[in-house]
Amino acid sequence: MGENKSVGKRWEDMETDVLVKIFKQLNMIELGPVSQVCRSWCLACSDPLIWNALDFGLLKSNFIQTRASPYIWVDDWSDRRLTQLLRVAMGISRGNVACMIFHFNLYMKDEHLTYISERSPHLKRLVMPAWNRITKNGICQAIRRWSELESMTMPTIAHPPYIMEEIGKNCKNFSELKIMGSFDAQFATAIAAHLPNLKVLSLRCSRVAKEAILYLLNCLEHLEVLNIAHCMLFDGPMLHPGRRQSLRELDHTVHEKAARLREFYHCQSLSCIACQRMIADEGLMRWYRYEECFWRQDEISSLDLGDYGKLFDAKCETNARERPPLRRDREIRL
Template identity: 70%
Template sequence: MAEIKSAVKRWEEMDNDVLVKVFKELNMIELAPVSRVCRSWRLACSDPWLWNVLDLGHLKSNFIPTRASPYIWVDDRSDRTLTKLLRIAMALSRGNITSLIFHFNLYMKDDHLSYIAERCPHLKRLVLPAWNRITKTGICQAIHRWQELESLTMPSIAHPPYIMEEIGRSCKNFSSLKVMGTFDVQFASTIASHLPKLKILSVRCSILTKEALLFILDCMDHLEVLNISHCLLLENLTPLGRKHIIRELDQTILGKVSRLREFYHCMSQSCTTCQRMTTDEGLMRWYRYEDWFWRQDEVSSLSLGQDYGKLFDEGCLNLGFRN
């Protein structure tokens, strides 16, 4: 019996590599209590292999839409919970996070973003589809710290020059952009001016003007990959701004996209995603659909995992109630 007991290891005596492989199967919410079990478990929970990607895409804020800027109200409990989770993640990750993913209905503040920016100095990819509560100063200061940033998923904004200018100035390796919302000629010209070496652009499920599309194809010489799948493609018919929905790409567009390495488009009436875009009049109501739906992209480097719905069979974890 003594020999048998001596051959059995206690949990805290397990090999670190084994613990890391086990903990890799846990999400950040589950890692938090595990890291407090003992010193060896906390050391394993801080292994860089666990923290290359911090995916908080299953967290939502408890929010209510409003008519006044910032057009969203978030309760204090959501903010406190998010702050707590970020503190745990930043403490365990020890600056090793290179990819950071947030849900499109998680509305952080400047304080949250600044806290992350200070503790993720090597961030290369940011998925932040909502920033109603983040100010111009807040986002620019964060981007200034992320000089290694290569990829950004963002919402459309009314006045995009400042954010693109900061990326162009601070992030010399930036090459990939995804815009979720409306993409007009102002947005296109801003990208061309400040991110002339952009290689990958996705505006899937957005309102896209033909003028903006042609501008990108004419001016972005370094562009290699373009995704306009499921877009509501509009064309001005009159000087007064009356617009027409384009149902099929013409030869002018097809001729210009032929130089690209990859080009994705879908305008099929039988496509479920295109049908949803039509129903939502071009402004996709992501909250109406499967919670993994917003994470998809035809461009593999921009997709956040097609089996995401299987990972969270019980639905999203809210920082309050589900709206």
């Protein structure tokens, strides 16, 4: 046996590139114990190729809506589960996360956001959950740590200027923004003042004031791509329902202003599933009512999140038809 014993490589001596290719097939839950096998496996599990995107898209809070601020109650189990998963992910990734995705209905707190921002300094793309339990101080401190941030998807917020100001001051390469909820003149003014170099903007499935769209098209000289598909457009003050009018067709003035854009997406059709949902929800989409991946979709390819990532093994089912090739000005039909 001593002389004829065959000599082969041990698992821990495998090339790092090979290990990385293998470990990319695992989800985050499986990577935890794998990273503890040996030093070489631990290093391979932390490779940036594995952690380019950290997708928590299936993770939602157990919540109840309330009438008092923050208008949401979340059970302790949801908070503990999120804390545990963040510790595992941040520990293994070692600061290599470039894109982080959260579900719209995951209600994290300041302590969660602080933990993430301190351990993901090279974040470039962020998909935020709802703001209810996050304070002004919490989000501002996080943005200051993300100097490399280039793209953000965010729910609507009551007072947006301070967030736009923080992004403008600290994230010099920021160029993409997606807003889900409500978009008025105040929001448009904040973007024009603090993000003058914005190139891509999506307001898909939001309640939008026509004056806000026209203002941005006039002010944002570098804007190249705009998506207002399935939006409820209003003419008049959004804060005064009695004085505003819902627009059934896209105003010709918007078409004229958007003619200079490289890509312009719009859809207001009673035969469109997404538009029907917007009408049923009175312009404020109740994302929890629909299939899991509906909130992840976008006609702008760089903002579309596609199928779920690898936190859990799951497939995203959708009723949307396959998209046709890109055109500069496209009316969307689902």
